[in-house]
Amino acid sequence: MKPVARGAACPAVPVSNETVTLSHGEGGRAMRRLIRDQIAAKLGRGNVQLHSDAACLGRITKEIAITTDSYVVSPLFFPGGDIGSLAVHGTVNDLAMAGATPCYLTLSLILEEGLPLATLGRVIDSVAEAASNCDVKIVAGDTKVVPKGAADGIFINTTGVGVHSTGQRMTASRIQPGDALLVSGPIARHGLAVLAARESLGFDPPPESDSAPLHRIAAELLETLGDDLRTMRDATRGGIAAVMHEWAEESANAMWIDESQLPLLPESRGVCELLGLDPLLVANEGTFVAAIAPHRVDDALSVMRSHSRCGQPAQIGHARARELSPVLVSRGLGADQPLDEPIAAMLPRIC
Amino acid sequence: MKPVARGAACPAVPVSNETVTLSHGEGGRAMRRLIRDQIAAKLGRGNVQLHSDAACLGRITKEIAITTDSYVVSPLFFPGGDIGSLAVHGTVNDLAMAGATPCYLTLSLILEEGLPLATLGRVIDSVAEAASNCDVKIVAGDTKVVPKGAADGIFINTTGVGVHSTGQRMTASRIQPGDALLVSGPIARHGLAVLAARESLGFDPPPESDSAPLHRIAAELLETLGDDLRTMRDATRGGIAAVMHEWAEESANAMWIDESQLPLLPESRGVCELLGLDPLLVANEGTFVAAIAPHRVDDALSVMRSHSRCGQPAQIGHARARELSPVLVSRGLGADQPLDEPIAAMLPRIC
Numbered sequence: 001m002k003p004v005a006r007g008a009a010c011p012a013v014p015v016s017n018e019t020v021t022l023s024h025g026e027g028g029r030a031m032r033r034l035i036r037d038q039i040a041a042k043l044g045r046g047n048v049q050l051h052s053d054a055a056c057l058g059r060i061t062k063e064i065a066i067t068t069d070s071y072v073v074s075p076l077f078f079p080g081g082d083i084g085s086l087a088v089h090g091t092v093n094d095l096a097m098a099g100a101t102p103c104y105l106t107l108s109l110i111l112e113e114g115l116p117l118a119t120l121g122r123v124i125d126s127v128a129e130a131a132s133n134c135d136v137k138i139v140a141g142d143t144k145v146v147p148k149g150a151a152d153g154i155f156i157n158t159t160g161v162g163v164h165s166t167g168q169r170m171t172a173s174r175i176q177p178g179d180a181l182l183v184s185g186p187i188a189r190h191g192l193a194v195l196a197a198r199e200s201l202g203f204d205p206p207p208e209s210d211s212a213p214l215h216r217i218a219a220e221l222l223e224t225l226g227d228d229l230r231t232m233r234d235a236t237r238g239g240i241a242a243v244m245h246e247w248a249e250e251s252a253n254a255m256w257i258d259e260s261q262l263p264l265l266p267e268s269r270g271v272c273e274l275l276g277l278d279p280l281l282v283a284n285e286g287t288f289v290a291a292i293a294p295h296r297v298d299d300a301l302s303v304m305r306s307h308s309r310c311g312q313p314a315q316i317g318h319a320r321a322r323e324l325s326p327v328l329v330s331r332g333l334g335a336d337q338p339l340d341e342p343i344a345a346m347l348p349r350i351c
Numbered sequence: 352m353k354p355v356a357r358g359a360a361c362p363a364v365p366v367s368n369e370t371v372t373l374s375h376g377e378g379g380r381a382m383r384r385l386i387r388d389q390i391a392a393k394l395g396r397g398n399v400q401l402h403s404d405a406a407c408l409g410r411i412t413k414e415i416a417i418t419t420d421s422y423v424v425s426p427l428f429f430p431g432g433d434i435g436s437l438a439v440h441g442t443v444n445d446l447a448m449a450g451a452t453p454c455y456l457t458l459s460l461i462l463e464e465g466l467p468l469a470t471l472g473r474v475i476d477s478v479a480e481a482a483s484n485c486d487v488k489i490v491a492g493d494t495k496v497v498p499k500g501a502a503d504g505i506f507i508n509t510t511g512v513g514v515h516s517t518g519q520r521m522t523a524s525r526i527q528p529g530d531a532l533l534v535s536g537p538i539a540r541h542g543l544a545v546l547a548a549r550e551s552l553g554f555d556p557p558p559e560s561d562s563a564p565l566h567r568i569a570a571e572l573l574e575t576l577g578d579d580l581r582t583m584r585d586a587t588r589g590g591i592a593a594v595m596h597e598w599a600e601e602s603a604n605a606m607w608i609d610e611s612q613l614p615l616l617p618e619s620r621g622v623c624e625l626l627g628l629d630p631l632l633v634a635n636e637g638t639f640v641a642a643i644a645p646h647r648v649d650d651a652l653s654v655m656r657s658h659s660r661c662g663q664p665a666q667i668g669h670a671r672a673r674e675l676s677p678v679l680v681s682r683g684l685g686a687d688q689p690l691d692e693p694i695a696a697m698l699p700r701i702c
Contacts, residue, residue, distance in 0.1 A: 026589060054449035056515065064409070066510075070508060098405035106510050109421070140417055142421055162405070238382075242378045283378070343380045348373045348497075
């Protein structure tokens with residue numbers, strides 16, 4: 001018979017004050033204290049309930065939207081954000097892009113044994129600050145601990161619940177030929193920031209993530225444009241290229257992009273050129289694409305400009321009737337080039 | 352400058368048909384195909400939507416309950432269940448124990464590079480079957496892939512949404528001295544099953560998990576007993592001991608347990624004696640404790656017996672006015688012994 005799992009015969013595994021231990025995941029006193037002192041205390045009153053299997057949200061009279069995302073970004077901290085704020089912004093943005101007002105989040109942590117409690121504390125502080133900025137309440141939580149080597153620091157799942165204030169449904173199937181494609185700001189910032197931080201690429205200044213909540217600008221766009229706003233999407237994994245391919249497939253149209261119109265910070269352009277990356281394929285976490293009726297471009301750009309986060313919004317192309325290729329890019333070479341759907345792992349673990 | 356992240360310069364990382372690769376997590380074609388062929392196809396129509404940031408649940412007129420849990424059990428498959436069914440049952444049970452009817456689940460996967468697609472397929476089949484058995488719909492999902500060594504096979508987060516059919520709130524603060532403490536069936540089965548499977552302990556027959564949904568029996572108990580059902584709790588991590596300590600704290604009473612009344616399968620008793628484990632501290636995943644008004648014990652046991660899963664329900668003790676110890680166990684030695692709150696990692700990664 002092999003030895004029993006660590007600590008099985010005797011509850012003498014030390015409960016460290018400095019790092020996360022397996023004891024913190026086992027449903028007993030250590031876990032209750034960790035949750036009380038390191039998590040619930042930081043999230044503030046009115047947030048997560050300690051002693052309950054499920055939280056009650058009461059009655060919600062409007063239509064409900066729900067979304068879930070797990071965050072495994074490496075490194076945990078990067079210029080412009082960290083896994084905590086990212087886990088809030090990403091899920092808030094998924095609701096916002098669906099036209100919903102974010103209201104509630106659940107927060108589920110998978111912690112690796114040996115994680116410094118100070119690191120956990122920084123992440124939870126960041127979750128709390130981002131949730132407060134986004135006006136969302138954290139209503140339920142879960143904490144698991146796995147042995148050293150069975151995870152990488154912290155993984156976070158946030159599931160978001162929002163409400164549809166209008167009956168309007170935004171889907172890519174509403175995109176028509178001639179519709180304008182707009183982007184809310186400089187692209188490719190998040191993917192480059194995480195890549196440079198993870199690989200210690202030493203750029204000066206280092207590229208900074210665009211991680212930010214989009215619910216306010218999304219709500220204003222929706223209110224201003226109404227049905228003229230066909231659909232929106234934050235261009236995360238796979239970048240703008242992935243969104244264009246999904247929209248082309250769903251709408252049965254083609255998406256045409258003018259490369260010269262893509263807003264790109266000079267430092268992003270430099271990094272992309274140096275590393276041979278196409279910014280259309282690099283992830284964003286606070287920058288989105290919108291398809292709108294062509295006569296509303298100025299209105300939409302004006303809303304985008306009024307939100308300080310959205311420097312440099314731009315029209316980057318338009319929808320066309322489908323010919324051979326679903327996504328085309330004018331690269332200033334005289335002929336449009338088909339843009340392949342991203343296939344493989346260009347930048348793993350960026351969210 | 353260090354080498355760029357794998358595959359960054361060239362999208363030539365092979366997309367294996369046999370195992371999960373980093374490409375499957377990157378938002379492009381490989382991910383879309385994985386989700387379409389390996390996940391959505393198995394979950395069936397009416398479940399998860401492929402191309403949407405958020406799912407719309409429509410209007411829900413009743414009070415809403417929400418709960419979240421991440422599952423990191425090792426091994427992924429064990430006698431009586433696997434991580435897929437466990438992720439459904441555990442979250443369904445959290446809603447059921449709160450008196451809510453489970454309706455919707457979100458499903459978020461963190462996959463380790465190199466995971467055989469056949470393993471993923473078995474897990475997703477199990478999720479689908481369990482969800483169908485529980486009458487819950489999987490409405491939103493997420494898939495992330497981390498490099499080999501950064502996770503352990505599969506981690507699953509399920510977040511559950513349910514509705515309160517009655518206005519009744521069950522909390523442990525409603526427990527009064529004299530209330531009966533009932534358990535729905537033989538205890539300690541899940542923890543022992545996972546421990547024996549992980550450590551290859553070679554018991555014959557191997558202990559089998561009690562993993563099962565509890566929403567039907569919970570609803571019937573609630574309907575039958577009304578306010579006489581003070582509260583229920585599935586005794587997962589930390590076992591019955593952890594629940595008793597939480598109830599003692601919340602109700603400011605003491606919980607008294609008669610060890611001789613604990614339902615325990617003979618094989619569980621043997622394993623516990625051999626390994627020196629206290630079954631009160633071992634996790635269950637389909638067995639729960641209920642605190643009820645003393646005059647309703649027979650009614651409650653009769654409901655429990657009518658659900659085939661619940662063999663051997665029993666009254667195991669009662670609540671008392673608090674004296675020195677919050678939880679007491681009569682071990683047949685003439686004097687009641689205080690039962691410590693579980694402190695450390697007796698059995699890590701059992702859910």
